[in-house]
Amino acid sequence: MTETMAPELTGTRAGDSARGGGTPFAVQAGLFFRRKMLESLRQPAWIVMGLTTPLLYLALFTPLLNSLAGSPGFPRGHVLDVFVPGVLVLIAFGAGMGAGWPVIWELDSGVIERLRVTPASRLALLLGTVIRDIVMFLVPGVVVIVVGWVAGFHVHLAGLVVLLVLLSLLTAACSATSSALGLVLKQIGSLAAVVTGVQLPLTLLAGILLPLSLGPTWLRVLGHLNPMYYAVVAARSLAAGTIGTAGVGVGFLVTAAAAALALWWGTRAYHRAMA
């Protein structure tokens, strides 16, 4: 075997400064996206659950909410008009927050260490996962919209398109945060504690499942401290087809700022990552 190596291992050096590592940033991000997307597609159980869980929410939660229709939190006709945007936010949150688990495995197995020694951009490395998570939000998201539409959800196309853009930003913020947490905490147990710990207050205080307007004043005040609250307010407005409102503007500003901050944090965490 080794006898044949001499002629085969010679050749031009790609590692030289002239050419090596000159891969454009977008290509790098695309390569990392492809890697993570393949990883997801090879786990069919994960994809099936990603699709069925939101549909179960629609199927099992909507009957409960029907009795609330007409109360102060439900100004419009169909409960799905309030509930579908909430479920979409949940899908975005869930698609993003799962990013940290494989990161810990990649730390332990040396994958991240090896990639850190290549000239690849750390932001591209992070974005590969972020973009995969956005896809993993968009696919079940569209399924939920279609199923909801069949069940009575009023579709406002332009608003929904803007809504999916907004929630893609939210997915990015959650995904980058989860990756950063994984890189910093380094242990599955710690990551699980933090993610499940923030999940309840963040989702409850955003009024995802039930509008916060149903609650007392103190609850609504707390909600305003939660960055996700603004995304949910904007999401309800967009789902109703009203795009040019202050709520939508604030929702975009807050979510984009959160995403930018999370991407910065995640990139920094990759710069320092050590098993």
Place this chain on the structure above:
Amino acid sequence: MSAPPGPVRDSAVTVSGLRKSFRVKDGTVAAVTGVDLAVAKGEIFGLLGPNGAGKTTTLRILTTLLPADDGEAIVAGADVRREPRLVRKRIGYVGQLGGADANATGRENLLLAGRLYGLSASGARRRATELLTVFDLAALADRAVRTYSGGQKRRLEVALGIMHEPRVLFLDEPTTGLDPQNRANLWDQLRQLRANGATIVITTHYLDEADQLCDRVAIVDHGAVIALGTPEELKRRYSSNAITLTPEAPAADLASLARELVEELAAESLATAADGAAVTNGTIRLAVTDTTRAMAAACALLAARGIEVADVSVARPTLDDVFLNETGKTLRDTGAAA
């Protein structure tokens, strides 16, 4: 080809005054306390030392994974601190953890690495196929790495490290956990890479690996280089005189017996150091001034105690003697303890 200690201008790696401490719960631990060395182009250079000696930390600093607290390191012509990206383009790294993506296939792993280093899609495909053949992985190329054996995974990881034909290849304990055959194969492949012009820096705690594979060796302990040279030089410098004694029936306490022998030989000016004794696998090894006289004297001492001697010989010098001379302990002991 045994490379001579290279002048700095021909260096693939130049390190001076390297220091690194880590904060731990109660204070700081100094992992690297002042490493100076120069690795010549085209040599296989070994960092030999027990676990925790600072080998991995040194390698992580040289591969830009970890910032040094102090000191200079020039790797493949670029400054590790100021030009980390340039360093990354020119080096390859095979870490202790390996780092192959278990969910991807061997070929996918190689293609990603190649593209990240700037190879074109077709260039990366060609190179991946070539390496898969060279490392005897062609039949497994399109299987998930999860299904590879330890030796197969290790070969893939070395292939990942040289996908872009780096000028300097760093390997952190590359043969740990490999069976003898895979180990010998890897040595052959590293020698082949050197023949093609690459410089190779490896860490190891195996004496035979440092001895047989490396052109030059730096022995590292407590974060500093305690000896540096070709294996032959080091062995000649430190361990020309040693004898080994193997008692017929293992005595109750060989360590205390060894100590007594040293004391009594030292009284006759035959033993060199008060702590120059080591016991491994039922054999006592003594550093002495005159092998012939010491052998006779030691046999007489054992006979006086009624201990039959199964074997006595002049010890072939090993790198462990160097370590023993410098640190007062054997590399095997420290390596096994960690």
